[in-house]
Structure formats: C-alpha cells, structure tokens
Amino acid sequence: DVKVTQSSRYLVKRTGEKVFLECVQDMDHENMFWYRQDPGLGLRLIYFSYDVKMKEKGDIPEGYSVSREKKERFSLILESASTNQTSMYLCASSSRGKGAETQYFGPGTRLLVL
Amino acid sequence: SQQGEEDPQALSIQEGENATMNCSYKTSINNLQWYRQNSGRGLVHLILIRSNEREKHSGRLRVTLDTSKKSSSLLITASRAADTASYFCATDGSRLTFGEGTQLTVNP
Secondary structure (H helix, E strand, O other): OOEEEEEOOOOOOOOOOOOOEEEEEEOOEEEEEEEEOOOOOOOEEEEEEEOOOOOOOOOOOOOOOOEEOOOEEEEEEEOOOOOHHHHHEEEEEEOOOOOOOOOOOOEEEEEEEO | OOOOEEEEEEEEEEOOOOOEEEOOOOOOOOOOEEEEEOOOOOOOEEEEEOOOOOOEEEEEEEEEOOOOOOOEEEEOOOOHHOOOOOEEEEEEOOOOOEEOOOOEEOOO
16 A cells, blocks of 8 residues: 655644655655645645656645655655745645556644644 | 645534535646644545546545536435544646635534
C-alpha cells in the first residue's frame, strides 16, 4: 500500500515563525503536491513537484515555498507564518506512469497560527 | 481554479438507504475521480471514470459520467454509518481540481 506520511498531525505556531511541514512517500512516486483545505473553499493547490529539485506554483503559492531535495520528500515552508495561514495542510503523491491520475494523500497537518 | 462542484453540500440519510451525490464541471476532461475524506483526515481515492466511460462500479459504489452535461454522480448503495464522510469529485486538467465536497451523514 502507498503510504504518505506528514511530520505532524497538529501544530501551533506564533505569527512570524518559520514553519516546516514535511511529507514523505514510500512508493517512489515522481509527483508530489501540497494543498490547503479551508471550510467553504475546498482543496486549493499551493505547490507541486514533478521531479527532484523541481517545483511549480499552484493556485495559491503566496507566502509559501517548497523544497524537494529527495524524491520521497517534499517540504512546505512558511517563511513567516501569519494567522491567515491557519489551515489544514494536505500532502499527496502520484506516479508518472499508468494511474498517474490517482493521488494518494497523507493524513494532514492542522496548523494553528496565533 | 475551481472546476468540480458537488451537490448537495450536505446529505443526511438513514442506514440502509442509498446516497446520491452529484458533481458538475465546466471544461472538457480526460477523467473524473471521486475521493472520500473522513473527518480531520486525508483524502482516499475511491474510483476513477474516464471520459469515454458512462458508468463504473466498485463494490457498493456506482459512478456515472455524462460528458454532454458535464456532470457525474456517485451512488452509494445500502449505506452504513461508516460511510459518514465528505466526498469530493476531482477533475483532471493540467492537474487535479477538487470540488468543495458533499458531507454525507449516515444515521444508524
């Protein structure tokens, strides 16, 4: 079974702090994604990556950056956390080949910025 | 860019009843997927239907796709309390685009 893990289930940070959210997948997937999920807004894509050291902006990249130094790991970075970044963050991965359309999600990190 | 939109936003039924959720989208697609999310958890892929398919089954799930109407439906038959979750449709494009989901509550 594909397993996508996220470093924390719950996180509380203060405004202005630098925040790292880590995501690791164990299925050798090429593609990885970061979403945030907010009530009434659904899932919105922040950043994605189709290969190591490669990144693409999603729909709402402002205030975020990402890092993909290894194929299995995709990190989301909040350089200076703000209260409007309080949200549920979901990481996902998918393969490049057949079945690439299916994304496998981690359990999510609920971030509260005070 | 939000493409898939689920309807209704919320649905409450009794155990044993069937649940039907709908999804509408705006542009042409290669495939449409349905995902499920238990409260506070990640999404789990349920089923994928390609644009040249009209109906697909998986266990108690039945998905239909009408590309002329740009709509899909997810039917869960003989629902169980454990089916309580949010259900999302996702359409492809350059990447997956998710709707806001239907919150299904199945009462025991």
